[in-house]
Amino acid sequence: MEERKLICIGCPLGCPMTVTLNDAGEVESVAGFTCRKGDVYARKEVTNPTRTVTSTVKLTGAKSGEPTAPCKTKTDVPKAKILDVMRDLKDVIVAAPVSIGDTVKENVGGTGVDMVATKEVL
Numbered sequence: 001m002e003e004r005k006l007i008c009i010g011c012p013l014g015c016p017m018t019v020t021l022n023d024a025g026e027v028e029s030v031a032g033f034t035c036r037k038g039d040v041y042a043r044k045e046v047t048n049p050t051r052t053v054t055s056t057v058k059l060t061g062a063k064s065g066e067p068t069a070p071c072k073t074k075t076d077v078p079k080a081k082i083l084d085v086m087r088d089l090k091d092v093i094v095a096a097p098v099s100i101g102d103t104v105k106e107n108v109g110g111t112g113v114d115m116v117a118t119k120e121v122l
Contacts, residue, residue: 001028004046010037019046050076053085054118057104062096063122069098070118077111084109097122 001020008015017032019042030042044050052075056068077085088109098104098121105115 006042006045008033008038008041010041011035017042019043021046049079051079051082052076053082053115055086055089055115057089057092057094057115059098059121060093060095066121069094069096069104069121071104071115072118073108073111074114074116077109077113081109081111085111085115089115 001022004019004021006017006019008017011034013034015032015034015038017030017038019030020028022028025047027043027046030039033039033042052073054070054072056070059066059069062069071089073085085108089105092105092115094102094104094117098117098119100117100120102117103114104117107113108115
């Protein structure tokens with residue numbers, strides 16, 4: 001048996017939790033959460049951690065002169081793929097105008113997840 005200590009990020013309470021894993025690496029129990037979000041977060045975090053990745057891409061033709069456009073992954077990606085996502089964005093150049101939700105890179109980092117704009121830039 002293995003125990004892992006986590007602080008929940010599911011809501012503002014930040015509950016300290018303990019996850020007990022069996023010898024096969026499967027979750028046996030989660031203790032310390034106050035709401036259902038904590039239980040779900042803890043089980044996912046110890047077996048398949050994911051993150052939303054935020055970044056910027058180069059921008060051309062913006063009337064405002066802005067050199068970059070902010071973006072994020074449309075959904076979570078595996079934590080182990082974050083560097084692949086960032087490497088894939090390195091050479092992306094998007095032409096203005098850009099609207100919130102526009103896809104700036106499909107299948108970023110080979111994750112199957114698109115990178116989308118998070119700000120309108122004219």
